Amino acid sequence: MTITVDPEIRMGKRARAKEANRRAILEAARIVFARIGYEATNIRDIIRETNLASGTFYNYFKSKEEVFEAIANDSVARFRPLLQKVREEATDLESYLHAAYGAYFNFLAEENGSAIEAGTPHMSLIGVRIDTPEMETVSEEICADLELVMDKIGLGHLDCDYITAAAIGMARELGDHMLKRRPVDAEGATKFASNLMLAGIEALAKSDA
Amino acid sequence: MTITVDPEIRMGKRARAKEANRRAILEAARIVFARIGYEATNIRDIIRETNLASGTFYNYFKSKEEVFEAIANDSVARFRPLLQKVREEATDLESYLHAAYGAYFNFLAEENGSAIEAGTPHMSLIGVRIDTPEMETVSEEICADLELVMDKIGLGHLDCDYITAAAIGMARELGDHMLKRRPVDAEGATKFASNLMLAGIEALAKSDA
Amino acid sequence: MTITVDPEIRMGKRARAKEANRRAILEAARIVFARIGYEATNIRDIIRETNLASGTFYNYFKSKEEVFEAIANDSVARFRPLLQKVREEATDLESYLHAAYGAYFNFLAEENGSAIEAGTPHMSLIGVRIDTPEMETVSEEICADLELVMDKIGLGHLDCDYITAAAIGMARELGDHMLKRRPVDAEGATKFASNLMLAGIEALAKSDA
Amino acid sequence: MTITVDPEIRMGKRARAKEANRRAILEAARIVFARIGYEATNIRDIIRETNLASGTFYNYFKSKEEVFEAIANDSVARFRPLLQKVREEATDLESYLHAAYGAYFNFLAEENGSAIEAGTPHMSLIGVRIDTPEMETVSEEICADLELVMDKIGLGHLDCDYITAAAIGMARELGDHMLKRRPVDAEGATKFASNLMLAGIEALAKSDA
DNA sequence: CATGAATGAGCATTCATTCAT
DNA sequence: GATGAATGAATGCTCATTCAT
Numbered sequence: 084m085t086i087t088v089d090p091e092i093r094m095g096k097r098a099r100a101k102e103a104n105r106r107a108i109l110e111a112a113r114i115v116f117a118r119i120g121y122e123a124t125n126i127r128d129i130i131r132e133t134n135l136a137s138g139t140f141y142n143y144f145k146s147k148e149e150v151f152e153a154i155a156n157d158s159v160a161r162f163r164p165l166l167q168k169v170r171e172e173a174t175d176l177e178s179y180l181h182a183a184y185g186a187y188f189n190f191l192a193e194e195n196g197s198a199i200e201a202g203t204p205h206m207s208l209i210g211v212r213i214d215t216p217e218m219e220t221v222s223e224e225i226c227a228d229l230e231l232v233m234d235k236i237g238l239g240h241l242d243c244d245y246i247t248a249a250a251i252g253m254a255r256e257l258g259d260h261m262l263k264r265r266p267v268d269a270e271g272a273t274k275f276a277s278n279l280m281l282a283g284i285e286a287l288a289k290s291d292a
Numbered sequence: 293m294t295i296t297v298d299p300e301i302r303m304g305k306r307a308r309a310k311e312a313n314r315r316a317i318l319e320a321a322r323i324v325f326a327r328i329g330y331e332a333t334n335i336r337d338i339i340r341e342t343n344l345a346s347g348t349f350y351n352y353f354k355s356k357e358e359v360f361e362a363i364a365n366d367s368v369a370r371f372r373p374l375l376q377k378v379r380e381e382a383t384d385l386e387s388y389l390h391a392a393y394g395a396y397f398n399f400l401a402e403e404n405g406s407a408i409e410a411g412t413p414h415m416s417l418i419g420v421r422i423d424t425p426e427m428e429t430v431s432e433e434i435c436a437d438l439e440l441v442m443d444k445i446g447l448g449h450l451d452c453d454y455i456t457a458a459a460i461g462m463a464r465e466l467g468d469h470m471l472k473r474r475p476v477d478a479e480g481a482t483k484f485a486s487n488l489m490l491a492g493i494e495a496l497a498k499s500d501a
Numbered sequence: 502m503t504i505t506v507d508p509e510i511r512m513g514k515r516a517r518a519k520e521a522n523r524r525a526i527l528e529a530a531r532i533v534f535a536r537i538g539y540e541a542t543n544i545r546d547i548i549r550e551t552n553l554a555s556g557t558f559y560n561y562f563k564s565k566e567e568v569f570e571a572i573a574n575d576s577v578a579r580f581r582p583l584l585q586k587v588r589e590e591a592t593d594l595e596s597y598l599h600a601a602y603g604a605y606f607n608f609l610a611e612e613n614g615s616a617i618e619a620g621t622p623h624m625s626l627i628g629v630r631i632d633t634p635e636m637e638t639v640s641e642e643i644c645a646d647l648e649l650v651m652d653k654i655g656l657g658h659l660d661c662d663y664i665t666a667a668a669i670g671m672a673r674e675l676g677d678h679m680l681k682r683r684p685v686d687a688e689g690a691t692k693f694a695s696n697l698m699l700a701g702i703e704a705l706a707k708s709d710a
Numbered sequence: 711m712t713i714t715v716d717p718e719i720r721m722g723k724r725a726r727a728k729e730a731n732r733r734a735i736l737e738a739a740r741i742v743f744a745r746i747g748y749e750a751t752n753i754r755d756i757i758r759e760t761n762l763a764s765g766t767f768y769n770y771f772k773s774k775e776e777v778f779e780a781i782a783n784d785s786v787a788r789f790r791p792l793l794q795k796v797r798e799e800a801t802d803l804e805s806y807l808h809a810a811y812g813a814y815f816n817f818l819a820e821e822n823g824s825a826i827e828a829g830t831p832h833m834s835l836i837g838v839r840i841d842t843p844e845m846e847t848v849s850e851e852i853c854a855d856l857e858l859v860m861d862k863i864g865l866g867h868l869d870c871d872y873i874t875a876a877a878i879g880m881a882r883e884l885g886d887h888m889l890k891r892r893p894v895d896a897e898g899a900t901k902f903a904s905n906l907m908l909a910g911i912e913a914l915a916k917s918d919a
Numbered sequence: 920c921a922t923g924a925a926t927g928a929g930c931a932t933t934c935a936t937t938c939a940t
Numbered sequence: 941g942a943t944g945a946a947t948g949a950a951t952g953c954t955c956a957t958t959c960a961t
Contacts, residue, residue, distance in 0.1 A: 097941080104942090122331050126935065136943040141936070245466060245484050252465025256457040275454055278499050279492035286491030287484070306961065310924075334951065345926045350953070515940065519945075540749050543930065554947045559932070663902050666883040674879025675872060693872055696917050697910035704909030705902065728920085752955065763922040768957070926958075937947075 105143050107133045109157070112150045117198050121151060152215060159217040162190055166224065176232050176284065180277040183225070184254065188269040188276075191258045199267065222247060238288045246287070250280055314352050316342045318366070321359045330360060361424060368426040371399055375433065385441045385493065389486040392434070393463065397478040397485075400467045431456060447497045455496070459489055523561050525551045527575070530568045535616050539569060570633060577635040580608055584642065594650045594702065598695040601643070602672065606687040606694075609676045640665060656706045664705075668698055732770050734760045736784070739777045748778060779842060786844040789817055793851065803859045803911065807904040810852070811881065815896040815903075818885045849874060865915045873914070877907055 111132035115124045126147055130137050144150045165186040173179035192199075226247040233239055253276055261272040320341035324333050335356055339349050353359045374395040382388035435456040442448055462485055470481040529550035533542050544565055548558050562568045583604040591597035644665040651657055671694055679690040738759035742751050753774055757764050771777045792813040800806035853874040860866055880903055888899040 101941080125933085127933095137935090138937080138944065139942055142941065146935085242484065245469060245481075248465040248469045249462045249485070249488060252461035252463070253458045254461070255465070256461025257454060260454060260457045272454075274499075275451065275496065276458070278495055279458060279489075282495030283488035283492040286487055290483075290487050304961080306922090306924075313924090335953090336951070346952095347927060347954075348925055351924065355952090513940080515943090515945075522945090544932090545930070555931090556933075556948065557946055560945065564931090660902065663884060663887060663899075666887045667880045667903070667906060670879035670881070670883025671876045672879070674875040674882070678872060678875045690872075692917075693869065693914065694876070696913055697876055697907075700913030701906035701910040704905055708901075708905050731921090753957095754955070764956090765923065765958080766921055769920070773956085922959105922961080924959100924961105926956100928954105928956100930954080931952085933951080934949100935947100937945105938943105939945100940943080 104133075104135060104139065107135065108140060108143055108150065109154060112147075113154055116151070116154075117201075121147075152217075155215050156217045158194065159215075159221055162186070163221065163224075165190060166221065166228075170224075170228050173228075173232065176229075176236060176238075177277070177281050179228065179232050180250075180280050181273060183228075184276040184280075185269070185273040187254050188258060188261060188272045191262065192267050192269045195262055199262065222251060225250070233284070238284070241284070241287055246284060249283070253280065313342075313344060313348065316344065317349060317352055318359065318363060321356075322363055325360070325363075330356075364424050365426045367403065368424075368430055371395075372430065372433075374399060375430065375437075379433075379437050382437075382441065385438075385445060385447075386486070386490055388437065388441050389459075389489050390482060392437075393485045393489075394478070394482040396463050397467060397470060397481045400471065401476050401478045404471055431460060434459070442493070447493065450493065450496055455493060458492070462489065522551075522553060522557065525553065526558060526561055527568065527572060530565075531572055534569070534572075539565075573633050574635045576612065577633075577639055580604075581639060581642075583608060584639065584646075588642075588646050591646075591650065594647075594654060594656075595695070595699050597646065597650050598668075598698050599691060601646075602694045602698075603687070603691040605672050606676060606679060606690045609680065610685050610687045613680055640669060643668070651702070656702065659702065659705055664702060667701070671698065731760075731762060731766065734762065735767065735770055735777065736781060739774075740781055743778070743781075748774075779844075782842050783844045785821065786842075786848055789813070790848065790851075792817060793848065793855075797851075797855050800855075800859065803856075803863060803865075804904070804908050806855065806859050807877075807907050808900060810855075811903045811907075812896070812900040814881050815885060815888060815899045818889065819894050819896045822889055849878060852877070860911070865911065868911065868914055873911060876910070880907065 108129060112124070112129045115128045115132055119128070124147065126140055127137065129147070129150065130140050144153070166183065169179065169182040169186050173182055226243050229246060229250075230239065230243045233241060233243070257272050257276055261267060261269065317338065321333070321338045324337045324341055328337070333356060335349055336346065338356070338359065339346050353362070375392065378388065378391040378395050382391055435452050438455055438459075439448065439452045442450060442452070466481050466485055470476060470478065526547065530542070530547045533546045533550055537546070542565065544558055545555065547565070547568065548555050562571070584601065587597065587600040587604050591600055644661050647664055647668075648657065648661045651659060651661070675690050675694055679685060679687065735756065739751070739756045742755045742759055746755070751774065753767055754764065756774070756777065757767050771780070793810065796806065796809040796813050800809055853870050856873055856877075857866065857870045860868060860870070884899050884903055888894060888896065
């Protein structure tokens with residue numbers, strides 16, 4: 084009896100090498116971005132960090148921007164399932180906020196784990212600094228989630244867009260500060276943010292009424 | 293009767309021209325940064341926006357970075373007195389938060405007034421995106437202010453650094469959203485942010501106790 | 502039967518082209534230096550004299566200085582074996598001086614052969630105008646040679662450093678004059694210099710005693 | 711009674727200032743050339759070393775080259791009277807050579823006195839490295855002198871041009887070495903060079919005969 | 920005549936991109 | 941598909957020179 088593997092999954096040597104090259108470029112870019120910052124980075128810097136030749140870069144990406152987006156999307160792609168789980172399991176606003184912030188801060192800490200150890204200066208690239216379409220989508224998902232949860236408790240009239248913005252802004256800035264403290268304390272940041280936000284939203288509800 | 297002018301203040305033609313050129317470069321940079329973004333901008337772009345020759349740029353600034361910093365510091369320098377006034381006039385946490393957010397959102401709206409009308413895409417450069425030493429100072433001032441105000445009402449034990457981060461993160465993100473809405477409503481943003489933050493801080497106090 | 506070639510010697514097209522480009526740049530630099538002088542020459546001038554693109558220069562050299570040194574070192578590298586032969590074959594001071602001057606003046610005449618025909622003004626670049634480390638080495642070799650030869654005949658006490666300086670100074674200046682005469686007479690210059698120097702050294706020996 | 715002064719000599723304030731400026735530029739150039747070398751020097755470097763404004767440079771000199779020539783000519787102009795004296799006082803070849811080398815090495819030591827103390831790297835600029843018309847004239851004078859002196863003692867048939875070249879080449883190279891030794895010993899260099907040269911010339915006479 | 924800022928041609932250098940191997 | 945040298949447009953920057961003050 085032969086074990087068969089889905090041809091989509093089984094890869095020839097070629098395909099495997101291709102995938103490895105792609106990943107090598109992405110990883111190199113991550114490292115260089117973290118080391119010298121996105122703007123200062125050029126394609127040569129990235130490719131020098133790999134074992135590949137400069138021309139090879141163009142078999143995988145068209146530009147530095149494209150690499151960056153791939154990295155950003157990758158982060159988002161890995162974060163979205165976590166958010167999905169939060170969505171499914173949250174029962175009320177409090178549990179949603181706590182779970183969502185928890186997911187974010189833990190994700191951030193893990194993503195930047197190696198950078199934290201290496202002491203690289205441009206960390207939290209993954210903090211999703213830039214407004215990519217993918218990030219916009221996440222933002223909209225959160226907005227929709229909040230609307231749903233708030234509707235349940237009679238807060239559907241609140242300005243969901245602003246609340247989402249406030250929540251995300253807090254997450255970004257707190258995330259940066261969290262990463263600078265030792266030990267990195269995701270749980271503390273989570274409690275802080277979710278408490279603040281929960282009370283804040285409830286206060287908005289009252290003031291509106 | 294002859295009007296005499298303080299010779300310190302009166303400038304020769306030369307000195308006036310120098311000052312005008314410096315300002316022309318700064319203004320041109322502001323415009324170009326807003327139009328095509330900081331990274332895409334090069335020095336020739338900036339100088340082309342003025343009537344000056346390329347070499348003249350280097351009589352005033354060493355690099356694009358230096359121009360950027362000058363612009364950023366300029367913004368901070370104009371914002372700090374507003375914050376100072378807020379500090380002097382605030383009587384309690386609520387009034388401080390309201391006045392501070394009000395100062396920021398109004399400042400932001402005014403700074404970006406022309407950009408808003410022009411519909412330029414890279415607005416809110418002035419949103420003080422980047423962590424310059426000057427911005428750090430403002431951050432510390434706010435932190436100190438908050439500590440002072442919270443001390444008065446028995447909230448001195450709270451994590452002032454995190455609170456400041458949360459407040460600033462919210463301000464940034466909300467500011468961006470505010471600028472995208474028409475009409476631009478600084479007062480609305482101010483109420484939203486200060487209400488949320490006030491209740492949030494009070495809640496933190498309770499949960500800590 | 503197949504002719505096999507040492508793989509060390511056989512080069513791929515790429516490697517051959519690289520070597521050819523390097524040589525092309527060196528040769529172009531030689532020509533331009535001779536034509537308009539070292540200082541007046543800029544990198545564009547050099548690259549224009551080749552079929553290469555401007556950027557290609559930097560694949561081979563970092564600066565005009567580096568090209569110049571490569572040329573100078575190349576001259577020295579080709580001259581040193583000649584000096585080595587002189588050293589091995591000389592039996593006494595007279596034969597050493599004659600052979601050494603002969604080697605130098607003939608080398609100079611050959612090096613500048615094409616420049617002489619072309620009537621280029623900045624000839625005798627190769628006269629080793631500038632004090633490079635390589636040239637210093639040659640100077641020291643000559644000093645050591647002279648010491649050895651003079652020791653044999655009881656002149657070991659003479660100031661070898663000064664004698665070497667005198668010998669080299671004469672060689673340089675005489676070389677320039679030799680190149681300006683037609684026909685270029687290396688043999689005449691050789692006799693002149695070696696006779697003068699030989700008698701001079703002997704006289705120093707007596708005056709010292 | 712009024713003391714009248716030759717108007718050529720008496721100068722108005724203006725004229726004196728002009729002369730002072732000219733000298734300031736020359737002195738500054740000397741210093742900068744000595745410090746970073748002729749090629750690396752630019753006009754800004756020179757003018758920065760003075761208290762003058764950049765535009766003022768052009769009231770006195772057209773280019774760096776012109777300054778250099780002025781310096782070189784100045785050196786030559788101060789050296790020629792010394793040579794003239796040597797010419798007038800020399801009675802035979804030996805005394806001429808000794809006096810001429812003495813004049814040169816002492817002149818060199820004095821010229822570079824301050825550079826020697828300052829330890830500046832590009833000393834002996836004044837060693838008259840470059841073939842200016844003025845230097846050519848000196849060379850011809852020496853050649854004529856030698857011819858005259860040698861004629862007297864029946865050596866008129868020797869190749870005076872080559873002898874001059876040899877003598878000058880020796881002087882240059884020995885001068886450089888002399889300046890590097892401590893203490894700087896002009897007398898020693900003079901004896902060395904004149905002894906060597908004298909014997910050398912006499913030997914050439916014999917070999918020619 | 921001194922000043923020193925403006926000028927802009929000109930040079931060095933980088934770097935994304937191509938393409939023969 | 942990988943290679944890496946060649947390309948040359950693009951950019952940063954310098955600096956001799958001018959000229960209004």
